[in-house]
Amino acid sequence: MSLPLQTMDPEVSLLLQCPPGGLPQEQVRVELSPAYDRHPLPGEDKTITAIWESRVQTQPWLFNAPKFRLHSATLESTDSAGPQLLLRLGLTSYKDFLGTNWSSSASWLRQQGATDWNDKQAYLADPLGVGATLLTADNFLVFLRRSLQVAEAPGLVDVPGGHPEPQALCPGDSPQHKDFPGELVVRELFSSVLQEICDEGSNSRLPACKAGTYAAELNPQPPKWNFKLGVLVPSCNLITLEDEAGELPQM
Template sequence: MAHIVKFQPCPRPPPPDVSESSAMDPDISVELQIPSPAELTQEHVRAELAPAYNRQPLLGQEARIAETWEERRRQQPWLFDGAKFRFHSAELRAGRLLLRLGLTSYRDYLGTNWSVQAPALRRQGLADWGDSQAYLAEPLGVGAVLCTADDRFVFLRRSDRVAEASGLLDIPGGHPEPKAAAGDVPEESIRLEHLSAELVVRELFASVLGEIRDEVNIPLDSLSRPMLLGIVRNNRSAGRASAEFYVRCRLTSEEVRQRYLIGGPEAQESTNIVFISRQDVLALEEGASRWQELCPSAKGGVKLYSLVHTELG
């Protein structure tokens, strides 16, 4: 099992400097850019798990989270809670990446990052801890900039059954799941001491392929190994972080379309599939109408891809 780091909560390190071009859209901010994604393999990534990286408790907050969850469940009864990895910070040094992670849940995400009180929680976190995210759930997401064999990039139109960004274009994605790294421990009982840091990293890379399989219905053996492009924050959900990957598919866009129409386990999350050429993807930011059709996670993936695409070959 993992060695759990124990120390007092500390302020979040400032994000590394990125190019000025990364500050173009208020919906997203680049937390971390990998300069050479092809050289940063899964073996160069390490997870540090610590109680200090969990969300900090705040008087009265738990009751508000419970009320928010019950209200959302009344509106969208198909929603379900689940354990998630909480992103605290990341550090890239000498070609190796350190991810500092705690635990959180989807329920807590809707009750903090996605609540109307999120701006106040961020101000309070900054005042109390020197960290605007201290009182937020901050579940780490994953997204895939997915390119077909005929150089078309895959986007999905989000359905109205999803909890956020319905109707917008997204890239395949979701969350790495602690239950995949916790063995036989029931999900509601998972604690940091149940997790292996090595298995957490493995799940991070495996989860993005699993999301492509489940949302687009593409077999895993048709997908390349994921290359981590970096980490982007979604400013529409109070700075929630997502790890964005580049993945090649051995199928053509028409073959992918046919697989998508058959439907996968998570087909209900989208209503349509859209293909955009590589040239047009690189120009998306310049076209205001199509760019504004993208949800923040898709904007983040496209932004990181545009910053490093020459390194990918």
């Protein structure tokens, strides 16, 4: 009996798909520039500050931090072995993310961005995220339940993941684009997802595994959008991550 054709979630747009097997770290490049930052909001960014202050009042554990902003991603043909993935990145922050992508005016911001800049994402923070498809040695896929205290999608099921952190490469709250050599950003992109697997899966030691860049997705939760770059860990010698009650561990 043939299985029904599985279609993609209509709310997820596939921005880019790498060749089968993914791309290793050596075939990923980053171009970081102020040209890839978001544009300031019409009438300045006072609304972002107001949204942030309101969120912190109700969720005082939230804290702001710099993030990399995904402007675009392309596959480029080279004379070397295989294509290269080029990520064009700017800088943004978690505060800007909550004040644009996750604001009630996100749909209007996309429309205004298209009108003003011919770019629906022009006013959105669009922080670059990482997510892992993790297969255990006993052939389970690992999913986690998000904490009820996070600002985004609390209590929902997700894969291990998070964000590559500019502060891991350059401490401080106001990093500059010139502070980030492209090769170090690529290294942080790959190392951050492996660290997220250790942290969120309560696994202090991650055995040797192969990580590869597989796809970039636009994953909206209308009217909010968030870019995620998927990094796949095909096989690791991990036990099934369940607690004694058989429930999903929380992130």
